[in-house]
Amino acid sequence: MNALEVSDLNFSYGSREALRQVNFNLAPGRFAALLGPNGAGKSTLIALLTRLYDLQHGDIRVGSCSLRQAPRPALKQLGVVFQQSTLDLDLSVEQNLRYHAALHGLSRHETGLRVNAELARQGLDERRGERVRNLNGGHRRRVEIARALLHQPRLLLLDEASAGLDPASRLALNRHIRTLCREQQISVLWTTHLLDEVQPSDDLLILHQGRLVASGQADVLSLAHGGDLDTAFTCLTTTGAA
Template sequence: MNALEVVDLSFAYGAREALRQVSFSLAPGRFAALLGPNGAGKSTLIALLTRLYDVQRGDIRVGGCSLSRTPRPALRQLGVVFQQSTLDLDLSVEQNLRYHAALHGLSRRQSALRVDAELARQALTERRRERVRELNGGHRRRVEIARALLHEPRLLLLDEASVGLDPASRLALNQHIRNLCREQGISVLWTTHLLDEVQPSDDLLILHQGRLVASGQADALSLAHGGDLGSVFTRLTTSGAAR
């Protein structure tokens, strides 16, 4: 079963259509990069995937569960790291995680086990009692990732997660997420506007003017369109060529 299926998804703000019949799927354990210029529809898609907006046409299924018809089991399989941090800066790392675990209905014992496991996985055990405001940007992102993984989701959604990080922290975060895919079989949808965050073996989705103009493995798309990823991206998002 696919971790994520988006089927004929369309969305409009009044008369302006932001997404037009977007369809794609994400297999278990895969890292997918979502690329698109400003105004392509990425933010609208993220808002629909996280249920900030209701689906107007089409369907979104997480682990086979429809976000529209069965939202609770669908959302239980989804972990999210938003572009803007939503951590409480005045709480400690551990307090932020325990609060989130409680929201997901984990028992005190489950919460303690999961918090310990994720702190260790994110190399944050020694920082568990530090207030979040005392952490640098890279470590704050790791706290958000730990929080998103507490309830053991099948799909992890990261929306421009590297924004504001220095180059070394951005590279380390990107590699860290890929390791999670390999080690835990988690599927990842990583939205970005930076081509250097995409690797040849990644699944790649390119949005332009509300349409999915390309989808497939990054190196295969480069080969099919006869150029490196940068030139392919520029060509597709300038001309709006179909897949």
Template sequence: MNALEVRDLHFAYGARQALCEVSFSLAPGRFSALLGPNGAGKSTLIALLTRLYDLQRGEIHVGGHSLRDAPRAALTRLGVVFQQSTLDLDLNVEQNLRYHAALHGLSRRQTDLRVEAELARQGLGERRREKVRALNGGHRRRVEIARALLHEPRLLLLDEASVGLDPASRLGLNQHVRRLCREHNLSVLWTTHLLDEVHTDDALMILHQGRLVASGQVDTLVQNHDGDLGRLFAGLTRPTATGAPA
């Protein structure tokens, strides 16, 4: 069973088409990258996957469960790190995690076990009593990842999670998520507009003006472009007169 299935997804803001005929699937336990320039439709897609927007046309299945017909079952299999942080800066790391666990209805025992497990997995044990406000950007993102994984989802979505981080923190975050994917059989969808966050063995989808213009493993996709992802990306995302959707 695929971790995520998206079929014939369309979405419009009034007369403006933001996504058109978008279909793809994510294999379980795989790091997949969604690459697109700003305005390609990545954030709109994430909003649909997380039910911030209602589906207009098309189908989304998470772990085999329809987001339209069985939203609760689908969303319990999904963890999300949004581009804009939603942490409470005046709570400490552990308090942020416990508050999120309560929203998911976890018992006291479940919360204790999972908070300890995530603090260890994200390397945050020594920072558990620190207020989030005192953390740097990279550690705040780790708190958000810990929070997203508390309810033990099998699919983790990260929407431009490295935005605003310095180069070293961006690299560290990307490596950390890949390690989680590899060591815990976690499926990951990493959205970005930065080519250096994509590796040659990743599953890759390129989104441009609301359409998927390429899909496959990176090293296969770049074979006809001198092995250069930059050339492939530039060729597929040239501006057109119609302009790009939000």
């Protein structure tokens, strides 16, 4: 069973078509990078995946659950880190996590176990009592990742998660997510406009003008469209070649 299936997805803002016949799957335990220039449709796709927007045409399945037919069970299998932080800056790290756990209906005992496990995994155990506003950008991202994993989703969605981080923090975050993907067999959809965040073995999705113009393993796509990722991306987002 795929972690994510997007089928015949179309979406329009009035007369302006934002997504056209978008289809792709994400296998369990895979890291997929979603690339696209500004205006490609990435933000619209993320809004549909997280149900900020209602589906107009097509369907999205997270695991076995359809967002159209069974949105609540589908969303329970999804962990999300948005580009703009949604943490409460005046609460401590642990309080932010416990609030999220309560929203998912976790018991006090289960919450304690999972909070301890995620704080340890993210290297934040000694900072659990600190207010979030006192953390740097990289540590705030780690809190958001811990929060997103508390309810043990099968798919982790990160929307421009490295935005605003310095180069070292950006690299460390990317490596950290890949480690989680490998060790926990969680599927990851990582949206970015930075080509250096993509590795040759990643699944790669390229959006351009609302269409998915390429999908496949990054090194295979690069070889088929010029030999390197930069050339392939330029080719695909200039010509729209399939």
